Amino acid sequence: MKKNDLKLRKVLMGTFPNSKIPKNINELKMGDLKDWDSMGNFNLILSIEQNFSVKFNMDQVEQIKSIKEIKKILKKSNVED
Amino acid sequence: MHKIKICSSSSIIESNTIWKSLKSKYEIKFTNYGDVISPFLNNKIDHTIVMVLMFEDLIREEKENIFKRKSSDIFNAIKKKSKASSKPIIVLVSKGFGPNILRSAKKNQNDDVKYKFLINNFDNLKRKIKNFYFIELDNVFSLEGYNNIYSNRNWYYARCRLSIQGLQILVNQIAKILNRCFNAPCKVLALDCDNTIWGGVVGEDGLKNLILGQDGLGTAYVDFQREIKKLVKEGVILVICSKNNENDVWKVFNEHDSMVLTKDEIVSYKINWDEKTKNLIQISEELNLNLDSFVFWDDNPVEQNKVKKLLPQVKTIETPKDVCEWPNLIKNLDYFAKFKVTKDDNKKVEQYKSRANFVKNVNINSNVNDFLKSINLKPEILSLSEKTISRAEQLCKKTNQFNLRTIRHSETDLNKIKKKNNDFVFLVKLVDDYGDHGIVSLICLEKIDKDLLFLNTFLMSCRVIGRHLESWILSKIFNIAKKYKFNFLIAEFKNSGKNNIAEKFLKEHKFISISKNVKLKKIIEKSSLDINSSIFYLDVKKTKIQNLDIYEKK
Numbered sequence: 001m002k003k004n005d006l007k008l009r010k011v012l013m014g015t016f017p018n019s020k021i022p023k024n025i026n027e028l029k030m031g032d033l034k035d036w037d038s039m040g041n042f043n044l045i046l047s048i049e050q051n052f053s054v055k056f057n058m059d060q061v062e063q064i065k066s067i068k069e070i071k072k073i074l075k076k077s078n079v080e081d
Numbered sequence: 082m083h084k085i086k087i088c089s090s091s092s093i094i095e096s097n098t099i100w101k102s103l104k105s106k107y108e109i110k111f112t113n114y115g116d117v118i119s120p121f122l123n124n125k126i127d128h129t130i131v132m133v134l135m136f137e138d139l140i141r142e143e144k145e146n147i148f149k150r151k152s153s154d155i156f157n158a159i160k161k162k163s164k165a166s167s168k169p170i171i172v173l174v175s176k177g178f179g180p181n182i183l184r185s186a187k188k189n190q191n192d193d194v195k196y197k198f199l200i201n202n203f204d205n206l207k208r209k210i211k212n213f214y215f216i217e218l219d220n221v222f223s224l225e226g227y228n229n230i231y232s233n234r235n236w237y238y239a240r241c242r243l244s245i246q247g248l249q250i251l252v253n254q255i256a257k258i259l260n261r262c263f264n265a266p267c268k269v270l271a272l273d274c275d276n277t278i279w280g281g282v283v284g285e286d287g288l289k290n291l292i293l294g295q296d297g298l299g300t301a302y303v304d305f306q307r308e309i310k311k312l313v314k315e316g317v318i319l320v321i322c323s324k325n326n327e328n329d330v331w332k333v334f335n336e337h338d339s340m341v342l343t344k345d346e347i348v349s350y351k352i353n354w355d356e357k358t359k360n361l362i363q364i365s366e367e368l369n370l371n372l373d374s375f376v377f378w379d380d381n382p383v384e385q386n387k388v389k390k391l392l393p394q395v396k397t398i399e400t401p402k403d404v405c406e407w408p409n410l411i412k413n414l415d416y417f418a419k420f421k422v423t424k425d426d427n428k429k430v431e432q433y434k435s436r437a438n439f440v441k442n443v444n445i446n447s448n449v450n451d452f453l454k455s456i457n458l459k460p461e462i463l464s465l466s467e468k469t470i471s472r473a474e475q476l477c478k479k480t481n482q483f484n485l486r487t488i489r490h491s492e493t494d495l496n497k498i499k500k501k502n503n504d505f506v507f508l509v510k511l512v513d514d515y516g517d518h519g520i521v522s523l524i525c526l527e528k529i530d531k532d533l534l535f536l537n538t539f540l541m542s543c544r545v546i547g548r549h550l551e552s553w554i555l556s557k558i559f560n561i562a563k564k565y566k567f568n569f570l571i572a573e574f575k576n577s578g579k580n581n582i583a584e585k586f587l588k589e590h591k592f593i594s595i596s597k598n599v600k601l602k603k604i605i606e607k608s609s610l611d612i613n614s615s616i617f618y619l620d621v622k623k624t625k626i627q628n629l630d631i632y633e634k635k
Contacts, residue, residue: 014098035096042238043097046245058234 029066090138121158167491273379294339304408306341316426435515534567549628592617
């Protein structure tokens with residue numbers, strides 16, 4: 001597994017401690033985990049910002065609803081894999 | 082677990098894991114953001130209230146009277162609640178980005194005026210209301226910079242004005258103040274000498290070459306000592322723990338012109354080549370103070386790590402390499418920070434010094450009771466009054482060892498007990514050859530049956546332990562029991578992990594387990610006491626109290 005996948009999985013575990021995070025997170029999206037509602041989504045974004053040292057703007061925040069989109073935006077933000 | 086209600090004028094993202102540490106320590110409930118009034122309305126549940134106010138939330142509406150109304154609603158809610166409950170009410174405020182500085186350079190802007198109005202009112206309340214605490218967050222926010230603390234994106238996306246960094250600081254401040262509301266501050270500062278209260282090594286560099294005094298780094302050491310002296314005035318016990326030759330150290334104290342601290346401010350010292358951990362343990366025994374109330378300040382990381390590892394309960398300071406940072410660091414240290422300094426705090430140093438002396442002499446004398454008879458013990462009973470009540474509350478908060486139930490009564494609670502019966506709450510003051518120990522004990526009694534008098538609170542400051550004062554106090558409690566015709570004295574022992582000595586007191590004075598007396602047990606079962614806890618009784622008529630001869634007048 002890639003480094004960022006591992007890191008993302010850790011972030012998911014930290015943000016949603018009450019849910020079991022599957023090994024393969026690629027297809028995960030909002031609503032798939034118990035606490036991943038709109039507020040949970042925001043908590044996830046805040047945690048990603050902290051852990052990957054990035055900052056998303058309003059457009060990006062509104063766009064992010066799944067791991068796929070997160071990865072896409074991380075790539076655009078030049079976060080190395 | 083303490084119950085806390087947290088309310089805020091805008092979102093503080095309660096679901097974020099940033100709150101986890103607080104949630105693990107307290108039972109926390111958040112109200113919906115924007116609603117800062119409802120926690121004050123329910124008088125049935127007694128909880129601590131934490132209110133986070135973002136000033137910008139209060140002035141969002143253009144209309145003048147809305148701000149006035151909103152703020153006076155808050156002031157009134159606080160006033161009303163503080164009359165009904167003694168639990169802390171804590172308000173944290175941040176002003177946020179102020180108006181354009183050019184605009185307010187000549188004329189105060191409307192928002193400035195409003196903010197000052199708010200602050201003045203809270204300042205007034207904190208002076209008048211005992212259990213009300215007020216924190217201006219901007220003092221801490223400004224250290225990090227507003228641009229890092231506030232987040233416009235979070236505001237427009239989630240109605241939270243703060244960035245995650247800002248939230249973290251907010252959580253830290255709340256944790257800090259709650260901790261001090263419910264836990265006593267540290268009592269002892271254990272200091273190293275070389276490269277700590279002066280620069281250089283006295284044994285090698287000599288008195289003349291120490292860095293201490295007039296200019297440069299020397300003034301930083303002087304300022305550091307000045308800050309320590311301020312702590313001593315607030316009642317912090319100063320001890321020295323230094324690997325050195327004792328004579329060298331005292332030579333600096335006595336002969337160096339720039340020393341701020343004096344030898345008589347040092348309550349106890351271990352200046353030798355032993356391990357510091359061993360020395361710290363000895364000092365804690367001498368002073369009869371738990372190591373968890375010790376702060377250890379030493380420049381040497383090796384010593385720091387040893388203490389951290391072997392005595393984790395001691396608060397070891399990771400000192401910055403640059404001594405210039407030290408004066409400010411110790412000044413702002415939370416460990417010693419207390420909400421108010423009482424008259425008794427100022428006498429602390431003398432009291433603990435005499436305590437250390439007393440322990441030395443007890444160890445020398447073979448017959449302890451004869452020795453105690455010779456030191457002119459003069460206890461005196463004081464009633465609860467305006468003069469004594471703040472000390473009474475302080476004793477409740479701080480006494481951990483000799484404390485049967487460790488109930489942290491507030492002034493309001495104590496007044497309630499006094500209202501029921503004037504005789505049922507009293508304090509004890511003690512003077513002997515070792516000094517004036519001040520008020521050292523608090524007793525609260527409670528009627529649970531016409532025959533049963535309950536020891537709601539029996540606590541005694543650890544600095545007078547070893548004088549059998551508890552026996553004398555017990556005899557006074559017996560007198561009250563007899564006066565009101567109670568035949569039995571009931572005591573409960575609540576194990577707090579720190580109060581073994583209180584349990585020992587019950588055993589030494591032959592308290593009997595309630596399970597041995599079916600009749601009494603039945604009465605207790607009907608009372609509010611938990612029959613499954615450790616409950617004991619004494620027969621007031623039949624019991625003879627020991628050690629009283631020490632206190633008999635010659």
